[in-house]
Amino acid sequence: MITEQDVRAAIARARENFDASAVPINADWGDAGLDSLDQASVLLELHEATGIEFPEDSSELKSIRAVLDYAQAAGT
Amino acid sequence: MATAIADSPSALLDLLRAVTPENKRLFRELLEHSIAKTGLNGPSPAARTGASGRVRVRLLAYREILAFDDTGGVEGLASNVMEAIVELNELYTFALRFDVARHLLQKYTARWPKARPLAILPPIVGQVKGPVDGFRDNMELDVQIAPGPASEVTFVVFCGLRHAFGVQLNVLHHCSLAKHRVNIVYLRDFAQNLYLTGVSSIGGVRPTCSALRDILANLNSKKLVFIGNSSGVFGALHYGAILDADLVLLFSGPTSLEIGLEESERQAYPRLLELRRAGKIEWPNLRETYAARSTPVSFYYGSKNRVDVAQAENLSGLRNVRLHPISTSSHFVLDYLAPAGGIDRIFASASMC
Numbered sequence: 001m002i003t004e005q006d007v008r009a010a011i012a013r014a015r016e017n018f019d020a021s022a023v024p025i026n027a028d029w030g031d032a033g034l035d036s037l038d039q040a041s042v043l044l045e046l047h048e049a050t051g052i053e054f055p056e057d058s059s060e061l062k063s064i065r066a067v068l069d070y071a072q073a074a075g076t
Numbered sequence: 077m078a079t080a081i082a083d084s085p086s087a088l089l090d091l092l093r094a095v096t097p098e099n100k101r102l103f104r105e106l107l108e109h110s111i112a113k114t115g116l117n118g119p120s121p122a123a124r125t126g127a128s129g130r131v132r133v134r135l136l137a138y139r140e141i142l143a144f145d146d147t148g149g150v151e152g153l154a155s156n157v158m159e160a161i162v163e164l165n166e167l168y169t170f171a172l173r174f175d176v177a178r179h180l181l182q183k184y185t186a187r188w189p190k191a192r193p194l195a196i197l198p199p200i201v202g203q204v205k206g207p208v209d210g211f212r213d214n215m216e217l218d219v220q221i222a223p224g225p226a227s228e229v230t231f232v233v234f235c236g237l238r239h240a241f242g243v244q245l246n247v248l249h250h251c252s253l254a255k256h257r258v259n260i261v262y263l264r265d266f267a268q269n270l271y272l273t274g275v276s277s278i279g280g281v282r283p284t285c286s287a288l289r290d291i292l293a294n295l296n297s298k299k300l301v302f303i304g305n306s307s308g309v310f311g312a313l314h315y316g317a318i319l320d321a322d323l324v325l326l327f328s329g330p331t332s333l334e335i336g337l338e339e340s341e342r343q344a345y346p347r348l349l350e351l352r353r354a355g356k357i358e359w360p361n362l363r364e365t366y367a368a369r370s371t372p373v374s375f376y377y378g379s380k381n382r383v384d385v386a387q388a389e390n391l392s393g394l395r396n397v398r399l400h401p402i403s404t405s406s407h408f409v410l411d412y413l414a415p416a417g418g419i420d421r422i423f424a425s426a427s428m429c
Contacts, residue, residue: 018343019343022343022346023342024342027342031339031340031342033237033238033341033342033344035238035240036161037161037165037238038238039193040157040159040162041130041162043158044129044130044133044158044159045129045130047129054158056156056157056187057156057157057188057191058157059158059192059193059194
């Protein structure tokens with residue numbers, strides 16, 4: 001099961017010198033200061049750490065909340 | 077030794093980034109060994125290789141280069157949008173293989189037509205097949221100079237919070253700005269303070285302005301165009317006033333430190349407040365600044381993006397400011413301007429300011 005902490009840890013690994021704890025759970029990545037490469041890096045980190053398979057067009061998973069909801073629905 | 081390097085995906089990636097046409101044979105040998113040894117493109121190879129997902133995907137980009145050089149085609153190895161983004165970033169930023177990236181992009185945008193991070197690229201990249209001059213973005217530098225051929229116009233480009241311009245700097249330069257044959261100075265805000273603490277490798281705002289004056293003089297600049305995207309908007313406006321720009325050209329970003337920064341600049345804003353409390357930065361009111369100046373400002377932004385609208389409208393009503401709302405909720409607007417040569421016209425017009 002992926003937790004909010006897992007996602008924040010993946011953000012911290014994907015992006016140096018970035019305060020992952022300050023990202024509101026419902027904020028779009030862009031609004032939180034993360035670009036599409038960051039988002040891709042975060043999801044690749046999560047895939048690597050947990051084995052979760054994200055949808056092919058994962059650009060729709062636009063927030064921490066969206067990632068958690070997807071993971072929950074996927075039973076991960 | 078080659079075998080040992082190829083067993084370490086990160087070391088291999090570093091090596092591949094340094095490959096030149098002259099040592100391409102080594103490149104092929106290393107990559108093929110790594111693929112055979114680690115199953116680079118097999119299912120879940122990361123667990124077997126110890127490579128992070130990002131390193132593995134970046135290595136795939138070099139596999140595509142081999143395929144392209146052999147056959148003139150690409151395979152399209154990314155299995156999802158996030159892998160495609162990382163792979164393309166490697167090709168644009170490090171490998172500088174725009175030809176390979178262009179073919180991959182065609183494949184990936186056909187495969188995932190709704191993915192905006194991919195869809196923004198084709199209108200900007202166009203038919204460009206490779207670097208058009210000697211500029212190569214070094215992401216570790218916050219000041220880079222690309223002299224134009226005998227031009228007296230200089231574009232000073234302020235990157236955003238992510239040290240790019242919504243697209244990789246190599247893409248912006250080789251697919252767009254370089255064709256206008258002007259001098260270009262690229263700036264990055266490594267401190268992520270909206271350039272209010274200057275450019276890090278130089279110092280504070282005053283030393284930065286002093287260094288920029290020297291750079292602009294050495295380039296024999298007679299006309300200055302300050303260009304900002306996203307968080308770079310504030311820097312372009314601020315420094316454009318100090319250094320007396322002839323034109324300021326902006327694409328979606330903050331013009332005021334008082335409007336919604338707690339939302340749009342979540343990382344920077346608490347730091348800026350602290351720096352202000354400590355008396356370490358100025359807190360400029362750019363509306364007041366530009367109300368007292370005649371410098372023309374052109375501002376392009378998404379008319380359905382609440383934060384960007386508020387920041388753009390901070391300058392509304394000033395006689396020297398022209399707002400160009402674009403019908404989108406996107407923060408990134410360059411791709412909306414690209415069709416029918418829109419970006420080219422904007423930059424061409426700026427180069428003749």
